[in-house]
Amino acid sequence: MAESTHPRDVSTGRLAPDQLASNFADAYPPLSDHAAVVEASRCYFCYDAPCLNACPTQIDIPLFIRQIAAGNNLGAAETILQQNVMGGMCARVCPTETLCEEACVRVASEGKPVKIGLLQRHATDALFEDGRQVFARAAPTGKTVAVVGAGPAGLACAHRLAVLGHDVTMFDARPKGGGLNEYGIAAYKAVDDFAQRELAYILEIGGIQLETGKALGRDMQLADLRRDYDAVFLGMGLAGVNALGVEGEDLDGALDAVDYIADLRQARDLSSLPVGRRVVVVGGGMTAVDIAVQSKLLGAEDVTIVYRRGPDRMNASVVEQEHAQTAGVQIKHWLAPKRVLGGPEGVTGIELEYTRTGSNGQLEGTGETRTLAADVVFKAIGQTLGANGALTADETAIALEGGRIRVDAARATSLPGVWAGGDCIAGGEDLTVAAVEDGKQAALSIHTHLLSA
Ligand SMILES: Cc1cc2nc3c(=O)[nH]c(=O)nc-3n(C[C@H](O)[C@H](O)[C@H](O)COP(=O)(O)OP(=O)(O)OC[C@H]3O[C@@H](n4cnc5c(N)ncnc54)[C@H](O)[C@@H]3O)c2cc1C
Ligand code: SF4
Numbered sequence: 001m002a003e004s005t006h007p008r009d010v011s012t013g014r015l016a017p018d019q020l021a022s023n024f025a026d027a028y029p030p031l032s033d034h035a036a037v038v039e040a041s042r043c044y045f046c047y048d049a050p051c052l053n054a055c056p057t058q059i060d061i062p063l064f065i066r067q068i069a070a071g072n073n074l075g076a077a078e079t080i081l082q083q084n085v086m087g088g089m090c091a092r093v094c095p096t097e098t099l100c101e102e103a104c105v106r107v108a109s110e111g112k113p114v115k116i117g118l119l120q121r122h123a124t125d126a127l128f129e130d131g132r133q134v135f136a137r138a139a140p141t142g143k144t145v146a147v148v149g150a151g152p153a154g155l156a157c158a159h160r161l162a163v164l165g166h167d168v169t170m171f172d173a174r175p176k177g178g179g180l181n182e183y184g185i186a187a188y189k190a191v192d193d194f195a196q197r198e199l200a201y202i203l204e205i206g207g208i209q210l211e212t213g214k215a216l217g218r219d220m221q222l223a224d225l226r227r228d229y230d231a232v233f234l235g236m237g238l239a240g241v242n243a244l245g246v247e248g249e250d251l252d253g254a255l256d257a258v259d260y261i262a263d264l265r266q267a268r269d270l271s272s273l274p275v276g277r278r279v280v281v282v283g284g285g286m287t288a289v290d291i292a293v294q295s296k297l298l299g300a301e302d303v304t305i306v307y308r309r310g311p312d313r314m315n316a317s318v319v320e321q322e323h324a325q326t327a328g329v330q331i332k333h334w335l336a337p338k339r340v341l342g343g344p345e346g347v348t349g350i351e352l353e354y355t356r357t358g359s360n361g362q363l364e365g366t367g368e369t370r371t372l373a374a375d376v377v378f379k380a381i382g383q384t385l386g387a388n389g390a391l392t393a394d395e396t397a398i399a400l401e402g403g404r405i406r407v408d409a410a411r412a413t414s415l416p417g418v419w420a421g422g423d424c425i426a427g428g429e430d431l432t433v434a435a436v437e438d439g440k441q442a443a444l445s446i447h448t449h450l451l452s453a
Pocket of ligand 1: 386
């Protein structure tokens with residue numbers, strides 16, 4: 001067993017409840033009506049707008065901004081939701097700095113894009129406050145579709161199918177629908193139970209039955225779904241976790257970041273969560289930044305992200321990296337985990353090896369090591385498809401690619417009658433907005449298939 005470096009310090013209630021409440025309040029407060037109209041007036045309403053083309057769901061951005069400028073917030077929301085039924089959540093979580101706002105022509109002219117994300121939130125918030133339902137169902141088609149996974153991909157697919165008149169049954173392994181919107185997105189990005197409010201809005205149109213606590217591969221098999229429904233959509237995300245593959249990673253206190261974030265999102269009382277004084281996060285993506293920032297907000301004293309390559313190779317955007325640093329998180333590059341240190345009492349540190357790019361372009365260890373003291377080590381090095389068994393059984397084998405489900409442009413899998421989308425498909429971008437677009441495209445393809453059947 002690896003040796004200890006210091007006594008562990010993990011405890012609950014590191015911060016007073018009012019401090020915790022303020023730390024986890026809305027990170028990007030909404031625009032006032034006046035500020036929204038002023039911001040909307042900055043838009044040039046470009047012809048062939050680059051922002052629209054940069055949006056994975058192709059929201060007509062200049063149109064909705066023009067509607068806001070004219071004071072028509074509900075019309076703007078309808079423009080958004082027709083293309084992206086999760087426009088409310090996407091307004092909160094999209095990395096707009098690498099999507100629509102990066103493409104905005106105002107960046108070239110003055111270095112500051114129109115605040116498209118905040119304007120989108122302004123419009124969709126107004127609609128949610130108003131309570132108006134903008135969708136109506138088409139006449140029933142008598143066709144049934146099974147959707148596995150009630151995350152953004154599954155919900156977007158189910159919603160579009162229901163609007164088109166089909167009857168959908170959704171199955172989700174967890175106790176609540178919403179997927180990572182409910183269990184993964186950083187708490188300060190989706191306050192006031194927004195994921196559940198959006199879910200309720202989506203289900204309100206009718207025609208979608210949500211069955212929670214039902215897992216594909218455990219409670220039913222793909223063959224059952226193919227037999228009992230006219231089509232199947234798989235949107236089960238990535239339920240498996242990548243291991244570090246080093247000694248000590250099973251020690252108490254070496255935790256999966258996504259699991260901890262799920263606990264955090266479901267905690268009624270944040271002061272009940274055990275928090276380490278020194279926290280090391282291994283990884284370089286959005287999950288690594290989210291767990292690091294939230295650890296800091298929970299009262300951890302020293303939080304360090306260690307990433308095995310340079311800053312330019314991190315999956316977390318520059319804005320996210322800056323957010324982490326502003327929150328007091330240190331980011332150390334060119335360090336790979338070698339051993340998690342500790343003993344029967346749990347994690348006390350991590351031994352890391354310096355890395356470099358070798359002459360063949362591959363990452364290699366330099367042989368030089370260093371140790372960081374840690375009470376908790378979070379693993380945030382990516383997830384894997386967790387339901388391989390259910391997808392590769394003989395009679396229902398689905399082709400995989402790089403460990404994820406292979407699909408064509410219409411999101412059809414290799415198995416007739418089965419579509420897939422979101423994080424579980426090969427080539428997915430691991431973004432909420434991309435999952436929504438996959439679900440929407442799959443629904444349109446399923447609709448064409450069902451009408452021709
Ligand atoms: C910590 C974290 C933070 C993130 N932050 C952001 C962000 O700020 N912005 C952003 O755009 N993206 C973010 N993402 C990515 C984003 O959340 C995902 O890309 C998106 O949720 C994918 O949607 P999905 O529907 O494919 O999968 P999921 O949201 O994972 O939903 C899959 C659903 O399937 C269910 N399921 C799994 N297996 C089974 C089974 N066998 N049977 C039945 N149901 C099953 C799960 O319970 C889950 O509800 C983040 C991801 C993580 C992990
Ligand atoms: S690119 Fe910018 S200025 Fe042009 S339409 Fe989009 S938001 Fe408006």
